[in-house]
Amino acid sequence: MTGPGPAPVKCPRCFTALPHDKVAWTEATPESVAHNPTASAYAGVATSTGQVHTANRPENSPDWIPASFDVHRHVEVCVTCHYTLPPMWRYGEATCVAMAGARYTGKTVFIAVLIKQLQQYTERFHREVIPADDETANRYSAIYETPLFVERGIVQATPSAASEAHHPLIFDLGVWDGLKRFLVIRDVAGEDLEEAKVAGPAWEFFSRADAVFFLFDPLRVEDVSDQLRDLIPDSSRVGGDPRDVLRVVMRLISGGNPRLGVILSKFDALQELSRVKNSAWGQVMGHPGAAFNRDPSLVNRSYDETDGQLLDAEVRSLLQRLRAGPSLLNMVDPVTGQQYHHRFFAVSALGESPEGERLHPNGISPFRCMDPIRWVLADRHVLQE
Numbered sequence: 001m002t003g004p005g006p007a008p009v010k011c012p013r014c015f016t017a018l019p020h021d022k023v024a025w026t027e028a029t030p031e032s033v034a035h036n037p038t039a040s041a042y043a044g045v046a047t048s049t050g051q052v053h054t055a056n057r058p059e060n061s062p063d064w065i066p067a068s069f070d071v072h073r074h075v076e077v078c079v080t081c082h083y084t085l086p087p088m089w090r091y092g093e094a095t096c097v098a099m100a101g102a103r104y105t106g107k108t109v110f111i112a113v114l115i116k117q118l119q120q121y122t123e124r125f126h127r128e129v130i131p132a133d134d135e136t137a138n139r140y141s142a143i144y145e146t147p148l149f150v151e152r153g154i155v156q157a158t159p160s161a162a163s164e165a166h167h168p169l170i171f172d173l174g175v176w177d178g179l180k181r182f183l184v185i186r187d188v189a190g191e192d193l194e195e196a197k198v199a200g201p202a203w204e205f206f207s208r209a210d211a212v213f214f215l216f217d218p219l220r221v222e223d224v225s226d227q228l229r230d231l232i233p234d235s236s237r238v239g240g241d242p243r244d245v246l247r248v249v250m251r252l253i254s255g256g257n258p259r260l261g262v263i264l265s266k267f268d269a270l271q272e273l274s275r276v277k278n279s280a281w282g283q284v285m286g287h288p289g290a291a292f293n294r295d296p297s298l299v300n301r302s303y304d305e306t307d308g309q310l311l312d313a314e315v316r317s318l319l320q321r322l323r324a325g326p327s328l329l330n331m332v333d334p335v336t337g338q339q340y341h342h343r344f345f346a347v348s349a350l351g352e353s354p355e356g357e358r359l360h361p362n363g364i365s366p367f368r369c370m371d372p373i374r375w376v377l378a379d380r381h382v383l384q385e
């Protein structure tokens with residue numbers, strides 16, 4: 001592919017760049033639907049759609065529309081996976097993120113809080129973060145926002161792909177640096193990634209993502225959970241071994257070149273360790289000058305690269321001390337094979353440990369939740385002046 005102009009936008013489901021030379025479309029409200037093998041393969045479940053038409057686009061004609069495309073009746077779909085693209089998608093730019101991690105590592109809560117924080121943050125730039133389609137609006141409200149911010153409980157586990165089609169969350173970030181920007185997040189059910197059998201078209205998006213966020217729950221480390229036993233309410237919900245999940249993730253991204261953010265979740269729990277007197281962990285976590293004990297993200301108007309590198313180094317040394325640490329580090333710092341552009345992060349979506357099924361009475365006080373996404377967006381001139 002040659003020629004000037006911005007890189008083609010990616011499809012929000014399969015993350016394939018839309019080709020310049022082909023267009024596909026279908027009826028917005030089809031009179032009849034039929035089993036669509038292409039859509040089914042990429043959705044991971046049997047999917048029916050209206051008939052999909054394709055046409056070749058003449059060279060250097062980005063605004064060309066096929067003669068049989070009726071803007072009142074038709075919608076553009078992805079040439080590769082037949083997903084219905086939000087309006088004007090082709091003229092925007094999308095940052096596509098895949099979330100990975102074992103069950104109960106905090107992926108869903110993190111997304112719920114991240115979107116809220118992005119909404120607050122962009123207000124000061126007089127921009128809005130809004131769902132880009134009805135599917136996202138409904139799902140963000142029902143699965144993420146309402147349980148956490150309205151019912152003040154804890155969200156339910158993300159259903160496995162086997163029970164629900166692969167739907168991306170698509171947010172419109174507004175116009176930045178002259179282009180309409182979208183953020184796409186694919187939240188994956190942890191149990192799917194704990195099973196090594198994931199493969200095929202429905203999982204290819206990992207290798208084509210702009211970034212993969214791998215969440216890692218420090219409470220899974222025995223040494224940590226032993227010391228915290230009396231300090232934080234016990235949670236009987238434990239997911240799979242993070243190393244197994246990371247192994248699957250590394251396999252899924254091979255061949256691609258996404259950035260890899262390795263995110264220590266539930267960081268509030270580790271911060272609790274500073275209250276464990278005379279313990280090695282207490283001394284590590286109590287250091288007041290440490291980057292992991294402050295959150296500059298709401299103050300700074302652009303991502304602070306120096307702070308990011310400092311935090312990366314601190315989290316690395318923290319992981320070295322966690323029993324699961326060294327093997328995780330070896331997996332993302334391979335001696336041979338492909339090196340991914342990666343960085344370590346520490347976040348707390350809630351700020352405090354929940355008590356059973358309920359949030360801590362102090363409510364939600366997120367810590368460094370926007371860091372990973374601002375790292376990804378930093379060289380795209382988004383969320384900064």
Ligand SMILES: Nc1nc2c(ncn2[C@@H]2O[C@H](COP(=O)(O)OP(=O)(O)O)[C@@H](O)[C@H]2O)c(=O)[nH]1
Nearest residue numbers: 103104105106107108109154266348349350353
């Ligand atoms: N202490 C603490 N617990 C959290 C945090 N985020 C999530 N959790 C807990 O982790 C559990 C699983 O979270 P969830 O987002 O559903 O995980 P997912 O399965 O990875 O999507 C929740 O029920 C919370 O109890 C956090 O920031 N701090």
Ligand SMILES: [Mg+2]
Nearest residue numbers: 107108157158
């Ligand atoms: Mg989930």
Ligand SMILES: [Zn+2]
Nearest residue numbers: 011014078081
């Ligand atoms: Zn697609």
